[in-house]
Amino acid sequence: MVVGINCGHTISGAGSGAVGIIKESEHTRLVGQALMRLLRSAGITVIDCTIDQANTQNEYLAAAVALANRQDLDWFISIHFNASVEHKGHGAEVYTYKGRQYQDALDVCANLGHLGFSNRGVKDGTGLYVIRKTKAKSMLIEVCFCDNQQDVGIYHAAGGAEGIAKAIYKGIYKVAVSPSVKLPADENHTPTREEFHEFVGEIARKDWQERHIMIPSVVIAQAAIESGVGTSELAQNANALFGVKLNGWTGRIYVKDATEQNEDGSYRTDKNALWRAYDSWKQSVLDHNNYIATRSTDGGKTLRFAPVIGCDQYVLACQYLQQCEYATSQTYASTLINYIERYNLHQYDEFEPEQIAPEGFSWVVQAGAYKSLNNAKMFQQKLKNIGVASKIVQYKTE
Numbered sequence: 001m002v003v004g005i006n007c008g009h010t011i012s013g014a015g016s017g018a019v020g021i022i023k024e025s026e027h028t029r030l031v032g033q034a035l036m037r038l039l040r041s042a043g044i045t046v047i048d049c050t051i052d053q054a055n056t057q058n059e060y061l062a063a064a065v066a067l068a069n070r071q072d073l074d075w076f077i078s079i080h081f082n083a084s085v086e087h088k089g090h091g092a093e094v095y096t097y098k099g100r101q102y103q104d105a106l107d108v109c110a111n112l113g114h115l116g117f118s119n120r121g122v123k124d125g126t127g128l129y130v131i132r133k134t135k136a137k138s139m140l141i142e143v144c145f146c147d148n149q150q151d152v153g154i155y156h157a158a159g160g161a162e163g164i165a166k167a168i169y170k171g172i173y174k175v176a177v178s179p180s181v182k183l184p185a186d187e188n189h190t191p192t193r194e195e196f197h198e199f200v201g202e203i204a205r206k207d208w209q210e211r212h213i214m215i216p217s218v219v220i221a222q223a224a225i226e227s228g229v230g231t232s233e234l235a236q237n238a239n240a241l242f243g244v245k246l247n248g249w250t251g252r253i254y255v256k257d258a259t260e261q262n263e264d265g266s267y268r269t270d271k272n273a274l275w276r277a278y279d280s281w282k283q284s285v286l287d288h289n290n291y292i293a294t295r296s297t298d299g300g301k302t303l304r305f306a307p308v309i310g311c312d313q314y315v316l317a318c319q320y321l322q323q324c325e326y327a328t329s330q331t332y333a334s335t336l337i338n339y340i341e342r343y344n345l346h347q348y349d350e351f352e353p354e355q356i357a358p359e360g361f362s363w364v365v366q367a368g369a370y371k372s373l374n375n376a377k378m379f380q381q382k383l384k385n386i387g388v389a390s391k392i393v394q395y396k397t398e
């Protein structure tokens with residue numbers, strides 16, 4: 001996917017745009033640059049079609065369109081802020097060629113409406129030079145009215161340029177993210193609770209033995225609680241068993257509101273939060289351990305979850321997670337501990353001392369005994385169907 005972004009208007013002089021309570025050309029750049037960062041971090045190629053200086057308005061428009069038409073774009077997006085004579089106009093709107101009601105354009109409008117602006121809809125922008133002259137499918141977004149006090153208030157409350165960029169991004173990015181997150185063929189994504197514990201447990205045990213990051217029972221409990229045993233929107237649509245925000249992630253991204261708890265115990269919603277998306281649940285479990293092992297908020301000088309790493313007592317590990325502010329929930333540790341004890345997950349933390357079979361020998365698990373060879377073969381086939389290799393040997397049984 002290739003997207004051209006035009007931060008509307010020049011910075012000053014000819015073609016410089018409206019000046020209301022906030023200055024249009026300044027905020028088109030803030031929104032556009034935030035949007036470009038989001039798109040690039042999702043692996044989308046972004047062409048910056050912004051023109052900072054021009055001798056005339058027409059020269060500015062022609063230069064922006066020339067940049068856009070140099071390559072094939074999936075979308076050309078021009079960012080603007082509106083203004084009206086009496087400063088009473090308010091709301092968000094999007095212009096397209098002949099007013100085409102593209103789903104992405106409708107979604108951008110709806111997402112801006114979701115932030116609190118009135119949704120003025122997708123309108124006919126054929127009269128606009130950048131809509132008419134660009135070869136690509138194009139939309140011109142009027143984020144809101146920069147000269148209207150109420151709109152500017154909503155703009156700031158929605159997170160300013162970052163909040164707007166996420167709303168636009170969510171409108172166009174799903175095209176890139178949704179089809180590419182597939183259900184891995186070798187994972188059962190509708191497991192029973194017990195199957196879920198076993199699935200995560202096997203990965204967590206192996207990783208604990210190899211990397212010693214987080215004790216298996218805690219990994220399983222976190223995965224089960226955070227994903228609703230694999231049923232959450234993130235688990236089903238983004239293959240993510242944990243809600244991990246981007247924090248430097250350069251892989252695929254999933255966009256979804258986040259519910260966070262405030263210090264006074266009340267809840268708030270962070271709109272259009274960005275989450276890591278994965279190829280499989282397995283990748284999600286391993287990346288979560290990576291995250292625990294490497295998360296730093298001071299450029300790597302200190303590790304945020306240092307006490308958790310390698311801690312082999314599940315009660316302590318859960319308390320450390322809460323102390324290190326893994327989650328905003330104030331009952332996070334007790335929830336995890338109760339879950340581990342209720343489902344006996346500490347059994348996943350136990351490791352016998354390793355004994356390696358001598359050269360030429362293997363440890364063989366005996367699975368069944370039959371009088372009938374046909375029945376033995378049927379059982380062998382069943383095992384084969386679930387990926388277990390087995391051998392049929394005639395033993396003396398008495």
Ligand SMILES: [Zn+2]
Binds near residue numbers: 018024082
């Ligand atoms: Zn404008």
